[in-house]
Amino acid sequence: MEGKVRSWFRAVAIVLVAFTVASVPAVGQEVKKSVPNIFTPNGDGINDRITLESKETMVFVVYNREGGVVFRAEGRQIIFDGLNxxxxxxxxGIYYYILKDPADGYASNKGFIYLSTDKNTGGERGE
Incomplete structure (x- = not known):
């Protein structure tokens, strides 16, 4: 039994090392940025906006759950502050975004954003 456990741990260690090596960018390789998946435009100065920057003109579109466009912007710098x-x-709520960046500087070109104006950290609505 002890031999099987050692073999299992050795296999897990090999997988973890392989995953870590594959996840770490090589020296000199540009690290791709990510679009935040949550932001809180509540005026407290923390995570109040999403700022996207690229070497080329991007298109950023945010959709509501019905598929309607709630925000659309183009440019080399885009700021989404929770306003349409x-x-x-x-x-x-939760919104879906599509980002078209010809410079390919972002790790993902689509995903979800959770927008919350809650000023309390406990999740209850602020008064």
Whole structure:
């Protein structure tokens, strides 16, 4: 039994080392940025906006759960602060985004963003 346990641990260690080596960028290789998956545009100065920057012009589109566009921007720098294109606050919730970056500087070009204006860390609505 002890031999099987050692073999199992050795196999797990090999997998972990292989995964770690594959996950670490090589020296001189550019590390890709990531789009935050949560932000809290509540005016407290922490995570109040998502800022995207690229060497080339990007297109960033945010959709609500019905598939409607709630935010769209183009540029080499895009700032999403929880307001739609008319300057109105977007409701708390989960949104889907698509990012088109010709410079390929981001690890993912689509995903989900959770927007929360909650000022309390406990998850209860602030008054």
């Amino acid at each position: 294109e008319r300057g109105q606050k977007i409701s708390d």
